[in-house]
Amino acid sequence: MTQPPSQQPPQGGSGSPQDPHQQPSQPSQAPQPPAGPPAPPAQPPAAAPGFGAPQPPAGQPPVPPQAPPGQPPAAAPGYGSPQTPPPAPGYGYPQTPPPAPGYGYPQEPGTQPGPYGAPGPYGQPNPYGGHPTQPQYPGVPTPPPAGPRGPFKGKAAAIVGAALAALLVIGGGTYFALSGDDTDPKKPDAKGSSAAPAPTGTGDVDTGDGNGGGRDADDDLNAGRKPGEAKVDWLMTNDVDLPRNGADVYGPWVVGDTVVKAMYKSVVGYSAADGKKKWEVPVATEVCTAPVAPAGNGTIVIGVNDKTGEKADCNVLQQIDLKTGKAGWKKPVPKGTGFFALSDMTLAISGSTVTAAGTGNAYGFSLTDGKQLFGGSAADCQPFAYAGGPKLIAAAQCRTGDYKKTQHQVSEVDPATGKPKWTYKLPPNWEVTKVFSVSPLVISTEEPDKKTWSIVALTDAGKPRSTLDGGKDKFNPKCGGGFVVFGENLQGCTGVAADANTFYMSTEPTQLTNGTNDVVAFDLNTGKPKWRAAAGPQRTMTPLRMEGGNVLMYMEGSWDRGGGVATLAPTGGSPKVLLQHPASTAQIERDFYSPKYAYADGRFFIASGRVSARNDTEEKQTKTMMAFGK
Numbered sequence: 087m088t089q090p091p092s093q094q095p096p097q098g099g100s101g102s103p104q105d106p107h108q109q110p111s112q113p114s115q116a117p118q119p120p121a122g123p124p125a126p127p128a129q130p131p132a133a134a135p136g137f138g139a140p141q142p143p144a145g146q147p148p149v150p151p152q153a154p155p156g157q158p159p160a161a162a163p164g165y166g167s168p169q170t171p172p173p174a175p176g177y178g179y180p181q182t183p184p185p186a187p188g189y190g191y192p193q194e195p196g197t198q199p200g201p202y203g204a205p206g207p208y209g210q211p212n213p214y215g216g217h218p219t220q221p222q223y224p225g226v227p228t229p230p231p232a233g234p235r236g237p238f239k240g241k242a243a244a245i246v247g248a249a250l251a252a253l254l255v256i257g258g259g260t261y262f263a264l265s266g267d268d269t270d271p272k273k274p275d276a277k278g279s280s281a282a283p284a285p286t287g288t289g290d291v292d293t294g295d296g297n298g299g300g301r302d303a304d305d306d307l308n309a310g311r312k313p314g315e316a317k318v319d320w321l322m323t324n325d326v327d328l329p330r331n332g333a334d335v336y337g338p339w340v341v342g343d344t345v346v347k348a349m350y351k352s353v354v355g356y357s358a359a360d361g362k363k364k365w366e367v368p369v370a371t372e373v374c375t376a377p378v379a380p381a382g383n384g385t386i387v388i389g390v391n392d393k394t395g396e397k398a399d400c401n402v403l404q405q406i407d408l409k410t411g412k413a414g415w416k417k418p419v420p421k422g423t424g425f426f427a428l429s430d431m432t433l434a435i436s437g438s439t440v441t442a443a444g445t446g447n448a449y450g451f452s453l454t455d456g457k458q459l460f461g462g463s464a465a466d467c468q469p470f471a472y473a474g475g476p477k478l479i480a481a482a483q484c485r486t487g488d489y490k491k492t493q494h495q496v497s498e499v500d501p502a503t504g505k506p507k508w509t510y511k512l513p514p515n516w517e518v519t520k521v522f523s524v525s526p527l528v529i530s531t532e533e534p535d536k537k538t539w540s541i542v543a544l545t546d547a548g549k550p551r552s553t554l555d556g557g558k559d560k561f562n563p564k565c566g567g568g569f570v571v572f573g574e575n576l577q578g579c580t581g582v583a584a585d586a587n588t589f590y591m592s593t594e595p596t597q598l599t600n601g602t603n604d605v606v607a608f609d610l611n612t613g614k615p616k617w618r619a620a621a622g623p624q625r626t627m628t629p630l631r632m633e634g635g636n637v638l639m640y641m642e643g644s645w646d647r648g649g650g651v652a653t654l655a656p657t658g659g660s661p662k663v664l665l666q667h668p669a670s671t672a673q674i675e676r677d678f679y680s681p682k683y684a685y686a687d688g689r690f691f692i693a694s695g696r697v698s699a700r701n702d703t704e705e706k707q708t709k710t711m712m713a714f715g716k
Contacts, residue, residue: 135524207596309669312588315648318671319689319713320361324697324706326350330696332408336376338711340686341384341408347693347711348373348388355411358689361713364412376434377440377474378577384409385453387440389433392418400430404455415456419449432575434474439501441472448472448480450504458506467495473521473576480506481518481576494518494669496529498548508548516540520565521576523584526551526610530563538564543589552613559606560594564628580683582635583629585656587611590629591636600624605637605654617658627652627661630683636662640683651690651714665690677709689715 134278307318326333328350329503337347344355344364353367356374375389387405401421405414419431419442431444438453448469449461467484478501494517497506512518512531520530527544543551563581589608595601603626604618621627627639636653639661643649648667655662665688667675680695692712699705 097431114443132605150361151224176226188347233597246262261265262583267463307671307674308668311668315668316650316665316690316714316716318668318669319359319591319715321674321709321713322356322361322711324708324710326352326697328697328705332696333372334696335682335710336388337374338682338691338693339380339386339408340684340691341380344408344712345684345691345711346408348376349697352693353388353406353411358686358691358712358713359517361711367405367411367413371402372575373385374398375431375433375649377435379435380408381438381453381477385414387433387435387451387453389431389442395627397486401442403433403440403451403456407452407461417451417456419447420462426432432471434472434478434577436472436474436476436478437501440476441474441478443471443480445470450501450502459502467493471576472499473524475524475577477524477527479521479524479527480520480574486578491515492517494531495547496527496544508550510544510550520563522563522579522582523589524577526584526586526589527584528584528610541589552610554589554608555615556606559604561606563591564592580640581628583631584610585632585635586617588656590654592626592639595626602626605629605639607658609654619654619658621661629654630685633685634647638685643672643675645673645676649675651685664688665714666714671712674709675712676713689713 100493105616126458154681217269307321311317326349333350333412335347335349339343339346340358341355343358345358347357347683348354350372351369353373355364355366356362358366367694369390371391371394373388374391377386380386385405385407387403389400390402390404391400392402392424393399399421401419402416403419404416406412417706431442431447434441434443435453439452439459441448441450443449446468447461450457450459451457465481469480469482471481473479474479480497480499482495484495488492492515494512495509495511496518497509499506515535516531516533518529519532522528522530522541525546527546527548529542529544531540531542533540541554541556543554545551561581562581565575565579581592587610589610590605591608592605595603595605602621602624604620606618607616607626608614609616621641626642626646628642630638630640632638633653636655639652639654641652641661641663647669648671650663651665652663654663667690675692678694679694679697682693683697684691684693694708694710697705697708697710699708
């Protein structure tokens with residue numbers, strides 16, 4: 087990775103850029119599925135290009151990294167070969183072929199996207215092969231990586247071309263295939279009781295009709311639990327009648343003894359212990375955006391559409407107390423004018439401020455009463471997104487007078503006024519794509535024309551601290567499932583974590599099935615690797631965040647072995663398993679589409695990132711959330 091010099095920046099977006107002339111593949115008619123675990127769809131997740139250009143000499147501006155030379159090895163074959171053609175999409179999917187996707191939309195299945203539609207990193211053939219994803223239904227793309235810029239950032243011509251082609255597209259979950267090996271890094275001490283009660287919650291249990299995990303309605307999910315394995319506390323299925331295209335899920339957020347998620351026209355709090363509904367806040371129109379986390383006091387502000395129908399704009403804010411389930415203030419965000427009135431907004435919370443931003447729009451509001459604190463200016467450098475948390479970070483695009491030239495900058499701003507405390511300007515045509523960590527500040531940047539990716543660490547004063555040197559490793563942070571057309575989701579990536587002096591990132595698996603991977607620790611003061619830790623035989627691990635000074639990770643499961651939760655010490659070593667999920671429910675655990683994770687008080691939650699089905703019957707049988715505990 088190369089560090090952009092301290093100059094003025096370009097503007098970036100989210101999502102995985104694609105070839106604007108590439109047509110999506112056409113679904114085939116569905117044969118009867120074979121017995122046993124289904125073959126994975128031939129659709130790999132988008133992979134961020136590898137990085138690792140040498141550091142520039144001290145005091146010299148770095149040079150953007152170049153594409154690595156050499157031809158990667160052939161793609162690894164998926165399991166279950168030959169693949170069964172995916173069933174034809176039914177309920178919830180368009181029946182006629184969509185128009186050619188615009189800039190920033192997913193590629194057809196079967197190729198590993200590289201930057202800007204290239205098949206694999208820097209236009210080379212896919213060196214790794216597709217991860218066996220398990221979307222609930224075919225035809226849905228995988229989530230974007232961290233590296234590439236998103237749609238409509240930088241080139242004016244690209245803005246018009248893709249905006250009209252926007253189908254609502256959702257990224258798929260990434261699963262690393264493992265197979266039956268009983269050797270785990272460390273067996274947890276299972277002092278839990280015998281089987282937990284049957285799953286509870288507001289939805290129906292699986293009727294055992296072959297969908298999902300295929301369990302009987304009266305099945306005890308812990309009946310097959312082995313010594314050393316965690317308990318399944320509860321399993322929830324969908325109880326909401328959704329529109330034809332399904333709905334995104336926001337959350338889960340854990341506040342005290344309540345786990346909360348928002349979907350379609352409601353925000354619902356469930357008991358973390360047994361999954362029973364505690365409260366529900368209905369909203370008149372669809373939930374369309376939300377921050378990655380609520381405020382420390384449990385308050386959140388979500389975005390909802392201003393009306394129903396296809397012409398709705400996502401520009402209304404709704405405050406909710408997640409501790410009590412009480413709705414608070416509600417107000418619209420001032421609309422942009424002209425073309426930028428189409429802008430999608432993203433939300434972030436820092437202190438007592440919630441920000442709403444998108445292309446042409448950037449505002450701050452009081453989290454307490456909704457009063458507008460700042461925004462609406464026509465400055466030369468306009469924020470297009472914020473990252474929240476302990477600090478408020480703004481990513482902005484500046485006017486250049488040349489549509490072929492983009493200029494981005496990053497600032498820490500005062501949450502009360504929106505005024506910058508400091509500003510770091512990227513070199514021309516480098517774009518801010520993600521904020522991996524707010525404190526310490528670690529950002530992902532890209533120079534899209536040269537297809538180069540760089541992870542940069544900044545000091546608390548906004549000065550360059552280091553650029554990560556990835557060497558020959560390949561990394562693929564997973565950064566969400568939804569594509570925002572004009573807004574830029576800066577946060578929400580998994581596969582990364584950071585403490586004061588170290589940044590942790592997981593490598594890609596060594597092979598498609600029965601593979602393993604490492605977590606690499608980078609010194610934020612030098613950008614150099616400090617150590618690497620192996621997941622163990624036939625296991626892969628994904629950092630989620632820091633937990634008590636350690637790296638909290640999700641250990642990927644397989645069809646015959648459950649996933650789990652583990653930690654890594656800040657000095658490295660072997661993973662310490664906190665929860666080893668039961669093998670008897672491994673298929674259910676893998677059945678969550680575009681999964682989202684939360685861990686609190688010794689309990690781990692998995693939630694689907696989107697709920698959609700081919701018909702009403704399957705919609706009611708779709709598994710939406712699952713909890714594991716001691």
